[in-house]
Amino acid sequence: MNGFTITPNLMEQICEWRRDFHRYPETGWTEFRTASIIAHELNHLGFEVQIGKEVLTEERMGVPSDEQLEDCYERAKNTGAYQEYLEKMVGGYTGVVGTLKGYKPGPTIAFRFDMDALEILETNNSSHIPTKKGFRSLNEGVMHACGHDAHSALGLGLATILAESLEYIGGTIKIIFQPAEEGVRGAKSMVDAGVVDGVDYFLSMHVGTGVPLGTVIAGTNGFLATTKIDATFKGKAAHAGAEPEKGRNALLAAASAILGLHGISPHSGGASRINVGTCIAGDGRNIVPAHASLQLETRGENSEVHSYVDQQALTVLEGASKMYGTELSYRVVGSAKTCSSSDKLIEIVTGAAKTVNKLVEVIPLTKFAAGSEDATYMMNHVQKQGGLATYSIFGTTLSAGHHHEKFDIDEDVFPIVLETWLATIEQIYVYESGKL
Numbered sequence: 001m002n003g004f005t006i007t008p009n010l011m012e013q014i015c016e017w018r019r020d021f022h023r024y025p026e027t028g029w030t031e032f033r034t035a036s037i038i039a040h041e042l043n044h045l046g047f048e049v050q051i052g053k054e055v056l057t058e059e060r061m062g063v064p065s066d067e068q069l070e071d072c073y074e075r076a077k078n079t080g081a082y083q084e085y086l087e088k089m090v091g092g093y094t095g096v097v098g099t100l101k102g103y104k105p106g107p108t109i110a111f112r113f114d115m116d117a118l119e120i121l122e123t124n125n126s127s128h129i130p131t132k133k134g135f136r137s138l139n140e141g142v143m144h145a146c147g148h149d150a151h152s153a154l155g156l157g158l159a160t161i162l163a164e165s166l167e168y169i170g171g172t173i174k175i176i177f178q179p180a181e182e183g184v185r186g187a188k189s190m191v192d193a194g195v196v197d198g199v200d201y202f203l204s205m206h207v208g209t210g211v212p213l214g215t216v217i218a219g220t221n222g223f224l225a226t227t228k229i230d231a232t233f234k235g236k237a238a239h240a241g242a243e244p245e246k247g248r249n250a251l252l253a254a255a256s257a258i259l260g261l262h263g264i265s266p267h268s269g270g271a272s273r274i275n276v277g278t279c280i281a282g283d284g285r286n287i288v289p290a291h292a293s294l295q296l297e298t299r300g301e302n303s304e305v306h307s308y309v310d311q312q313a314l315t316v317l318e319g320a321s322k323m324y325g326t327e328l329s330y331r332v333v334g335s336a337k338t339c340s341s342s343d344k345l346i347e348i349v350t351g352a353a354k355t356v357n358k359l360v361e362v363i364p365l366t367k368f369a370a371g372s373e374d375a376t377y378m379m380n381h382v383q384k385q386g387g388l389a390t391y392s393i394f395g396t397t398l399s400a401g402h403h404h405e406k407f408d409i410d411e412d413v414f415p416i417v418l419e420t421w422l423a424t425i426e427q428i429y430v431y432e433s434g435k436l
Helices: 008-023 032-045 066-077 083-089 148-163 187-192 250-262 303-323 343-353 375-384 413-432
Strands: 048-051 096-101 104-114 170-178 201-207 215-221 225-234 272-281 291-300 327-336 361-367 388-394
Touching: 008 032, 008 148, 008 413, 032 048, 032 066, 032 083, 032 096, 032 148, 032 170, 048 083, 066 083, 096 148, 104 148, 104 375, 104 413, 148 170, 148 201, 148 413, 170 187, 170 413, 187 375, 201 343, 201 375, 201 413, 215 343, 225 250, 225 303, 250 272, 250 291, 250 303, 272 303, 291 303, 303 327, 343 361, 343 388, 343 413, 375 388, 388 413
Parallel strands: 104 170, 104 201, 201 388, 215 361
Antiparallel strands: 048 096, 096 170, 215 388, 225 291, 225 327, 272 291
16 A cells, blocks of 8 residues: 555554443443544544534434433543543534545545444353453443444544545545444434535445455445334223223234234335334233333335335324324334445445455445445435445454344454555545546
C-alpha cells in the first residue's frame, strides 16, 4: 500500500480497544462510554468530531426508558467515560462521526462501524477466551455477542492510520460510529440528520457471519427489509370466577393475534418472514387479563413483499383486538430496508482485497438472505444521490455463532480488514483519476 502503514503497535492497540469495549458492553442508545472514548480518540487524532444531536435527529426508534438511560449514563461515568463527551449524549444520543479532510481535492468516502452490544449473559466458562484473558463482560446480562466491539476498534484503527497519512488523502473521509444497529434502530436517524449527505463512496462491513478466516466478500445483496413492532392490548380486569363476563380479555386478544400473524399467507413476489418473539400478559390466575403486549417483527425480500406482510400484520392485530373488545396501540421500534451493493464498488473492493497477502479467497458478491441490516438506510441514501455503496463481509473463526453466550472472534482478521479498506481507498483514487 502506497503511503499507508500498519504498525505492530497499532495492531496491539486495536486489540486493546476491542477487549476494553468487550469488557464494558452497552446496548443500543446507551453506548455512552464507548462513544465517549471513540470521540476522545478521534479528537486526539485531529478529526473534526460531531457527536450527539449533531449526528442524530430527535426522532429515534426503540429508545430505552428515561430510567434505563440514566442508569447506563451513570454507569458510564463510573467506568472511564470522558465527561466532556458524555454531556453531549444525554438522552441516548450516542452517535459519533469523525471527519478528516485531505490536502488534495477528491471524493467523500464514508466508513460505517456499529457499536452496540446485546442483552445476553456471557458465559463464564474457563475455556472462553474473554474469561481466560480477563475481558469478559463486567456488565452482567449485556455482551458483545456479534462483533461490534471489533468493528468499533477497527474504526479507531482506520482513523489512526489515516490521521498519520494525511498527505496521501484526497477529498474527505468520514468515519461513522453508529449506535443501535441491533433491532435496526440507529441508521435512519443518522441519515435523517444528514450524516451521509454528499457521500460519494459508502463502505460498511461485518466480521464473521459464518465466513472462514482469510475470506473477504466484497459486496452483499439480499438483506431483508424489516419492521420491528411493539403492540399492546388493553382490556378490562374482572373476577374470573364471579364475573368473567364483565372483563375484556387482553391475553386472548394477544393469543388470537399470534396465531393470525403466524398464519399470514406468503407472497408470490419473494421471501417473507414474521415472528412474535415475546408475549407478556395478565396479573394472576383468577383475574381476567387486562393487558397484554407483544414484540414482533416482519421481513420481506423486497419492498412489495415487505409492505404486504406489514399491512397484513396490522390487520391481524386490529382484528384480534376488536374480536375481544380491547384497545390496541402499537409503535415501530426499528426498521431497515432491502438494498443491493453497487457493482462498481464491488469491483473496486474486490481488486483491493486481492492485494492483501493474508487472504485465501476473495468473493465479489453473496446473497445474505436470512437477516436484516440498517446500514441499508445509508446505502440507499448514498445511491439515490448518485454515490456508490457496498456491504462487505470479513471472515473470521468464531467460537460460537452470532448472538450466542460463547461468541468470540479470532482477532487475526483485524489486519485483513484494515489492509483491504486502505487498498480500497487507493483504488477509489485510481478510479477517480480515470485510470481504472
